[in-house]
Amino acid sequence: MTITDAPVKARQARSKVLTVLLWILLTPGLVWTVIRVGGWEPGRLIQLLAFTPYVAIGSLILAVVTLVLRRRVAGLVASLIAVVLAACVVPRALPDLxxxxxxxxxxxxxxxxxxxxxxxxxxxxxxxxxxxxxxxxxxxxxxxxxxxxxxxxxxxxxxxxxxxxxxxxxxxxxxxxxxxxxxxxxxxxxxxxxxxxxxxxxxxxxxxxxxxxxxxxxxxxxxxxxxxxxxxxxxxxxxxxxxxxxxxxxxxxxxxxxxxxxxxxxxxxxxxxxxxxxxxxxxxxxxxxxxxxxxxxxxxxxxxxxxxxxxxxxxxxxxxxxxxxxxxxxx
The missing domain is CATH 3.60.10.10 (Endonuclease/exonuclease/phosphatase)
Structure with missing residues (x-):
């Protein structure tokens, strides 16, 4: 390995760590979305589901972050989570026809x-x-x-x-x-x-x-x-x-x-x-x-x-x- 290779490998390592971190952050939102859409309310999740609007806001922020960081797959998943949760909670803030x-x-x-x-x-x-x-x-x-x-x-x-x-x-x-x-x-x-x-x-x-x-x-x-x-x-x-x-x-x-x-x-x-x-x-x-x-x-x-x-x-x-x-x- 040459001296010039070291910074490249360091950047690649940091990039992998960041990608793993983003997926760790995405996973709870993905599970939450599946449970909310599926209508499942097991155990303590009964209590947690009450705070779905806050999770929806957090998922939107995470989607923007993943897209800005150009993590295409993570960004696609994060955007999907944000869209689905928004479809669940945004209509209640809009008057019905x-x-x-x-x-x-x-x-x-x-x-x-x-x-x-x-x-x-x-x-x-x-x-x-x-x-x-x-x-x-x-x-x-x-x-x-x-x-x-x-x-x-x-x-x-x-x-x-x-x-x-x-x-x-x-x-x-x-x-x-x-x-x-x-x-x-x-x-x-x-x-x-x-x-x-x-x-x-x-x-x-x-x-x-x-x-x-x-x-x-x-x-x-x-x-x-x-x-x-x-x-x-x-x-x-x-x-x-x-x-x-x-x-x-x-x-x-x-x-x-x-x-x-x-x-x-x-x-x-x-x-x-x-x-x-x-x-x-x-x-x-x-x-x-x-x-x-x-x-x-x-x-x-x-x-x-x-x-x-x-x-x-x-x-x-x-x-x-x-x-x-x-x-x-x-x-």
Whole structure:
């Protein structure tokens, strides 16, 4: 080997190391993409899949880097990963052409998780007033929450209710400006109550409203409950009545279990109006977690979506979701 050969061989060695490093960085994204597209949610990947939008952004950066470095095969694979993940997550940031019926009875609904009953009830009532909410769904609805909301004046704003208060995380509640026929609650497989009732809004067809709270996939022993709870949520297709499901679904649109539920006659309100990337859970009580949207308003395909907004709730780890809907007129 001559002296002039040494720099060439050194550059070749560095190039090989860089190529190997790029493939090491690409492999997790490739596996992630296969799992996301395949709809598989094994074990701890249930939790990780919630952060797919961040992986999509990272995959785009990596694709640009590999192409700039002229790694053709790696660049092709990285670009493919970026395109596929973008196809999964970008549409939820764009308004749908079909937002459902635009004519009918306007209804404003709101959902909020009360964090073991400790969220500020006066702040919730303030949001109800400011957003002219007609139906309020609450999760982690404790007896002290019920008392606090009454003291803050919610009963005067929303006099009809379906309360299922319990200490801890299992309680649920519904409040309404309009009569609620057949107020009820049912305990799901994971142990959480889900309050429900048939909303009788003036001039509108009846619609069943339910405060949803499937089990959280926080621990391995709860993964099965999470799957079962989502699978057992009521459908809104076929002969089922029109429904609005709103609450803490403990799932994002990157979970196939939630997408399967939506496919049974629903549309996701935030996704419909291009607000599907807005975070509702994560860093809002000080945790170092990137924000993700696990709180949703799912509406029957015969119900239109006009607008969706997200608002902080004092002393809760969730933000509330407010959706303005259009109910079909009574026939």
């Amino acid at each position: 079909d937002k459902g019926p635009g004519q009918g009875v306007v209804l404003r609904v709101m959902t909020a998780n009360m964090l073991l009953g400790g969220a500020d009830t006066a702040d919730v009532v303030r949001l109800v007033k400011e957003n002219r909410v007609d139906v309020l769904a609450l999760q982690e609805f404790a007896p002290k929450t019920l008392a606090g909301l009454t003291a803050a004046g919610l009963d005067e704003l929303l006099p009809y209710r379906s309360p299922a208060a319990e200490p801890g995380a299992s309680g649920s509640g519904l409040y309404s400006r309009y009569p609620l026929a057949e107020p009820n609650s049912q305990r799901n497989h994971g142990g959480f109550l889900q309050a429900s009732g048939t909303l009788l809004a003036p001039g509108a067809a009846p619609v069943v409203v339910e405060s949803v709270h499937p089990s959280a996939p926080a621990l391995p022993q709860w993964f099965g409950d999470w799957r079962t709870d989502l699978a057992n949520e009521p459908r809104s297709d076929g002969d089922n009545p029109r429904r609005i499901l709103l609450g803490d679904f403990n799932s994002t649109l990157d979970h196939s279990a939630l997408r399967t539920l939506i496919a049974h006659g629903y549309r996701d309100a935030a996704d419909t109006v291009g607000q599907g990337w807005v975070g509702t859970w994560g860093p809002y009580d000080g945790d170092l977690i990137p924000p993700v949207m696990i709180d949703h308003v799912l509406v029957d395909q015969q119900i239109g979506v006009r607008d969706v907004s997200v608002h902080g709730v004092k002393d809760s780890d969730h933000r509330s979701v407010v959706a303005e809907l259009t109910l079909p007129a009574a026939s």
